[in-house]
Amino acid sequence: MSTRDLITVNGDRLWRSLMELAEIGAYDDERTGLRGVNRLALTDADAAGRRLVIGWMEQAGLAVRVDRMGNVYGRREGGDPGARPVLTGSHLDSVATAGAFDGCLGVLGGIEAIRTLNERGITTRHPLEVAIFTEEEGVRFGTDMLRSAVAAGRVSLEDAYALTDRDGVTLGAELARTGFDGPASERLDPPHAYVECHIEQGPVLANAGVEIGVVTGVQGISWQEVVIHGRAAHAGTTPTELRADAGLAAAQVVTNLRAMVDSGSYGELRATVGHLAVHPDLTNIVPARAELTVDLRNPDDGLMARAEEDLVAFLRTLEERQPGLSVTTRRMARTSHVPFDDGVRKVIAQAADDHGLAHLSLLSGAGHDAQEIAALCPTAMIFVRGEYDGISHNPREYSTPEACAHGIDVLATTLLRLAGHD
The missing domain is CATH 3.30.70.360 (Alpha-Beta Plaits)
Structure with a gap:
């Protein structure tokens, strides 16, 4: 390991991005007295959040493409034009009573990793891509991890387009209305690897006094x-x-x-x-x-x-x-229960060790896009500790600026090691 191999991101910049995005779809929650987030998939708020983040992707030099399911990919080319990309990302859509971190940390953390590599002048052998997946939550159109399920071939494009919300509006119609019915193929070519960073949404890490979770898989849903x-x-x-x-x-x-x-x-x-x-x-x-x-x-x-x-x-x-x-x-x-790749998990654990961050292995109780992408390539996840018993899907959802930065330090180092560099 060298210092060039160990990536420390700009935690203040990451936090500013999280807080700015949280203002889109923000509302005052009467039950908690806190500021919450409501960005259901393919609503105007979700579209506005996507456009803000696409702007940040482009500022970081990423080439952006949108596919027929509204998935957004930002690509940073690598030294080997024929190599498959190392993919990271998550989702920006939320439940109706959300906080600022669920899904968003994975997307904005991926962009922050790219910014840091740019600033350090590091070229990876494999390309790097950051993804925004559509309708991960499943609360509007009734199927969670929908876009990643289409990308992996478990759900057909036609079936996804025909899904309706409680007002009878189809997903296909909302993609067109918001302008996210892109031209790229909805099927994802198998990446070299996929790594997703996410808040834990539970109390395990906090109760153990540990900052980082190395996720072993996702339970059946x-x-x-x-x-x-x-x-x-x-x-x-x-x-x-x-x-x-x-x-x-x-x-x-x-x-x-x-x-x-x-x-x-x-x-x-x-x-x-x-x-x-x-x-x-x-x-x-x-x-x-x-x-x-x-x-x-x-x-x-x-x-x-x-x-x-x-x-x-x-x-x-x-x-x-x-x-x-x-x-x-x-x-x-x-x-079904989806186990994650041992090799990718070892890279994550080593990155945490090298950053001096205590970690433990745990199974995810929540569903994530990673469980779908695992059908295409070696996949694993990084969990970041949450406060207040790790509560999520609630305006009280909170991870500290330090915890978020440390999680993305591990993500950025893992991405660099998986992608390779000179």
């Missing part, structure tokens, strides 16, 4: 939409035994999921009903319909499959308990 069809009736005159109450059935789904988790029969299962709505949503009417989403997570694919099967069986019992009730389901997303 299952998203389903469940619609329960009952029968509207008067709340005061309809006897309980004659009701087909969709609201009651929805509540039973929620409590059954928690019982499944608490049973311990499904390993490290996590289950969440993040969306629940009843219709007609009136005080004195028995709900005729309930719509809910079920998010299951498990690092064991076999136990995940068993949990899904048992959920289906439970939904059937709801129809038996209440005559007149029927249940339909729709698969929104399903990914």
Whole structure:
């Protein structure tokens, strides 16, 4: 190792970029009293954030291209024009109640790494690329890691274009409206390697007093939409035994999921009903319909499959308990446990050691674009410690300027070592 091989970025400049981007889509959150971020995929706020970051890519000398799924790639050429690129990046879209760091740190950190290499006059053998992936969160169009899934071939372009939000607007229409229906192919040629830096979104690193996480992989994720069809009736005159109450059935789904988790029969299962709505949503009417989403997570694919099967069986019992009730389901997303590449993980761990940063290995509980790109090339991730128990998808989401800078120091050093240099 030489000092030329060890990259320390400008942490103040990185922080300014994060804070400036956070003003796009910013709102005052009444529940926390904090400034939050709302940049749902392909909204005007998301488009504005993308344009700001594209400007920073171009200022850093990157050649920018946009593909047919709205993915943005900024490329820095290497010394070997035939070599495959080392790719980094993440996403800029957010949930409706986000903080400033989820996804953004990976994109802006990649740009900061490029700036630092430029300033030090370092030419890599492999090209370097920074990516902005479209609709990673999945909260608007119902499929997470969507763009990277199309890039890797798991989801077709046609299926992605046809996805709709809750207002019936298609993803394809929003790409065209925002001007991000680019000309480049939606399929990604396999890179040489992919490395993504991200906030942890959990408490493991903070509890261990460690700054850097070397991510071993991503657990399996299952998203389903469940619609329960009952029968509207008067709340005061309809006897309980004659009701087909969709609201009651929805509540039973929620409590059954928690019982499944608490049973311990499904390993490290996590289950969440993040969306629940009843219709007609009136005080004195028995709900005729309930719509809910079920998010299951498990690092064991076999136990995940068993949990899904048992959920289906439970939904059937709801129809038996209440005559007149029927249940339909729709698969929104399903990914298996994805292990990351040992070789790339070792490069990350060595970079952390060389920067004098304590690190530990951990599995990601959240989904990331890296799990899709892992189907194309050697892939791994770097986690940065968060404060306040690592809370995320919340305006309280926070990583310190020092933690962000240290994570991107590790990213930049890893990228340089993977890309090679004279």
